[in-house]
Structures are given as structure tokens and as C-alpha cells.
Amino acid sequence: xxxxxxxxxxxxxxxxxxxxxxxxxxxxxxxxxxxxxxxxxxxxxxxxxxxxxxxxxxxxxxxxxxxxxxxxxxxxxxxxxxxxxxxxxxxxxxxxxxxxxxxxxxxxxxxxxxxxxxxxxxxxxxxxxxxxxxxxxxxxxxxxxxxxxxxxxxxx
Numbered sequence: 001x002x003x004x005x006x007x008x009x010x011x012x013x014x015x016x017x018x019x020x021x022x023x024x025x026x027x028x029x030x031x032x033x034x035x036x037x038x039x040x041x042x043x044x045x046x047x048x049x050x051x052x053x054x055x056x057x058x059x060x061x062x063x064x065x066x067x068x069x070x071x072x073x074x075x076x077x078x079x080x081x082x083x084x085x086x087x088x089x090x091x092x093x094x095x096x097x098x099x100x101x102x103x104x105x106x107x108x109x110x111x112x113x114x115x116x117x118x119x120x121x122x123x124x125x126x127x128x129x130x131x132x133x134x135x136x137x138x139x140x141x142x143x144x145x146x147x148x149x150x151x152x153x154x155x156x
Contacts, residue, residue, distance in 0.1 A: 001104060002131075003088035004139035011041045011087065012132035016125045027119035030054035034097050034124050035062040035084075043083045053077045062098045066091040100127045108134060 002008060015038045019025060024032045024047060031040065031047030031054070039050050053076035058068055069081050069091060084094065096102035100116040100123060107114070108130050116123035 001102070001138075002090060002093050002135060004135035004142070005088050006139070008088040009132050009135050009139065011038065012128045012135070015041045016128040016132070019121055019125050019128070025121045025124070030062070030065075033062065034100070034118070034127075035094050037124075038097065038128075039080055039084060042087045043080055045080065050080060053080055063095045066094045097127070097131075100124065102131070105131045105134060 027033045031050035
């Protein structure tokens, strides 16, 4: 499971919000599919750039691209994947996102609403928001209020 951080949680929420507002979504397009939309948010690359990088690197969808990932290759798609991993994601997270299949995320949904369709925009939004909420809870659990340093109030 991803390492929770405010950056990653915000990226998941922003991606869900953009999908809700109608950004291009096409599951078969490497730059505007489930992972592609999140990659746009994390890397600030366009859908066209991500798609082009994927096509010039190797064949396959995000699952196959992450399986073939090499952090030292300097291939464009591997650089995109590296940025996503640096944001706290794992290669397994990317595979699950593409298929909306992470069991920890799915079990947080109502029992009658756990069968998401991987290429349905509304289901992707539901998955992203649920995942963000899960990561936020995990992040909050790590915070120990005794270790929080509060700056002294400055008197003017």
C-alpha cells in the first residue's frame, strides 16, 4: 500500500475532482486512463506526453509497463513511473488502480457496491476518493501530538 502523505492524498482528491468535472477519460489511452489521470496530477505532464512516453518505451498498459519498470533506464515512461513511486505509490498500487482492485480500498465500500468496473469514470472517482480517505486515516494515525512543535506566538 502507498505511503500516505499530504501530497499523495491531495493528488488523489484532485484527480477525482477533475474526473468528476469532465477531464478526458479513456481507459485505453495511457495518458487519460485511471493511472494516466493520476500521473498527470503528480508529474504535471499532459495526457499526450504520458501516452507518447508509454508508446516509445515499450508495449502494454500500465500493469505491463510497471512490471517492466527499470528505475535506472532513463526511458521516458520509467521516469514517469519513478515520479509516481517517489510520490509514495508502489508498482502494485498502480496495477490495482488500473483495475480498481485493491482489497483494502474495496472493503471500505458498502458490500453491495464493491464490484467496480475498471473503465467506468464514476467507479474510478469512487475508488480514488475511498483510497484517499484510507491514506488520510493512515497518515493521521502516525501523528503523535506530543511530537508536534507549535511555534511560539509572536507578539507585535
